[in-house]
Amino acid sequence: MQQIVIVGASAGGLATAEALRRMGYEGAITLIGGETHLPYDRPPLSKQILTGEWQPDRLPLRRSEDIEAMGLDLRLGVAATGLDTAGRTVTLADGTPVPYDALVVATGVRPRQLPGTESLAGVHTLRTVEDALAFKERLLPGRKLVIAGAGFIGAEAAAVARGLGVDVTVLEAAPLPLAQAVGEQAGQFLARIHRDHGVRLHTGAQVAGVLGDDSGVSGVGLSDGTVLPADDVLVAIGSLPNTEWLHGSGLSLDNGLVCDEFSAAAPGVYGVGDVARWHNPLFGTVMRIEHRTNAAEQGMAVARNLLNPGALRPFAPVPYFWSDQYQIKIQAYGNLRGHDEALIVEHDPAERRLLVAYRREDRLVGALAVGLPPKILRTWRALIAAGTAWEAAVSDPAVA
Known part of the structure; x- marks a missing residue:
């Protein structure tokens, strides 16, 4: 070659x-x-x-x-x-x-775009360093930011913006933020954290259009007729x-x-x-x-x-992701999407600590931790990698 x-x-x-x-x-x-x-x-x-x-x-x-x-x-x-x-x-x-x-x-x-907003000043996406620097210049105290999408990018940007004194509204079409990725319990937990930090979180919200003129964005219209004032809009509706x-x-x-x-x-x-x-x-x-x-x-x-074309190896990882929001680290191992059950192993809202295990059929397929030491999640990762049966995993004293 x-x-x-x-x-x-x-x-x-x-x-x-x-x-x-x-x-x-x-x-x-x-x-x-x-x-x-x-x-x-x-x-x-x-x-x-x-x-x-x-x-x-x-x-x-x-x-x-x-x-x-x-x-x-x-x-x-x-x-x-x-x-x-x-x-x-x-x-x-x-x-x-x-x-x-x-x-x-x-x-x-x-990033996915909201149709018709590509040339409207004040509409942002986050993919390149130029995107981030242009958006950063707009995050000033008292400005009104509407974020379309409560996935990881939208949630992280909301956390940063609130820390900078920006007035933040997050719109999410689903009933809960990140619920498709992490499940209902974790979605509720994360939603509470954002609301506790002053984010206005609108779930079940459908964006009808972004309002503005040659001078830039003025607001976001929803399908129910509501108009939310905005100086800037971050589009974080997937990729x-x-x-x-x-x-x-x-x-x-x-x-x-x-x-x-x-x-x-x-x-x-x-x-x-x-x-x-x-x-x-x-x-x-x-x-x-x-x-x-x-x-x-x-x-x-x-x-x-x-x-090594004669000795190919399958790529069979235990996927890992993390997110930082309000000095809280969210980490997960496995394939959480499409799970059949999400079991809360540890839940302390006051301390903002959460541990959830995920089941598909009769097998442990994922684990998510919020505000917990990494070593705790690594134990769960080993069980996922081993294809551990659900009952054996949740009854394992090492993770109890």
Whole structure:
């Protein structure tokens, strides 16, 4: 193998390139990215960058000299626009063809937009460092911020904004924030934390449109006729996988790049990170994970499979995610979505501590902790990784 091309210069793409070099691959590696920046960390965009704790120079995942030492053919600031799998060629936005022997797709996701708001001043999304810096400038005491979407980005931004003295209203179409991801009990617990910090949380809310004129946003209209005044609107209603450039390639696209248990989408083509929808044999289901840890782990797994085609290993992780809100750390392991039961193991609202275990059929599949030491959750992770039966897990004295 002489030429490996990685499309996507973020955490997953960089992890793949680093692992290839670490495992002894000395051939050419081309790393393509639509942004002009060297690979940088995105989770701090909705936390430390907004608070001002970090400046943008802390975001890069590696120093420029470390990137240079890897001997990469860096193509930054130019996106991939097409793929010819028969000819094994990626086409860039400037028309340049880039041949490959093996291809890694790590193009991530982009925020969903509210239709008709793309050019309206004061409407924000959070995906790039430029997004975060522009939004940060608007977070001033007394300003009115409406956040559409109570997922992790919306919730983290709400927490930061309240800490900066911003008047915050969060709109969520579901009955509870994050309920689809973490369940009803955890959703209620997190909703209470936000309300205790002065966030006005409207659940079951349907946005009809964003109001404004040439001077910018003035409010958000709901389907019931309510109009909420707003100086700014953050759209945090989910994301879309960046797969448009793969149309016509013959690859299977369905809410991401469809991959098998080895993260392979086709011979010589692999998916990594947020864009990859792969079969995780540990849980026996297809999943697409939009979390930093998964991107790095999948990049390392793909690098190993690329260099060992005769001894492929399934990518079967216990997914992990975390969120920081109001100096409270929320952490979870496993596949929480689609659970059949969520059992509260520990619940102390006064201390803002919560531990929930999740069951699907007769098996432990997940655990979530709020305000608890990491070592507690690691014990649950080991049980999930072992495929522990539900009754055995919840009766284990080590986790009781």
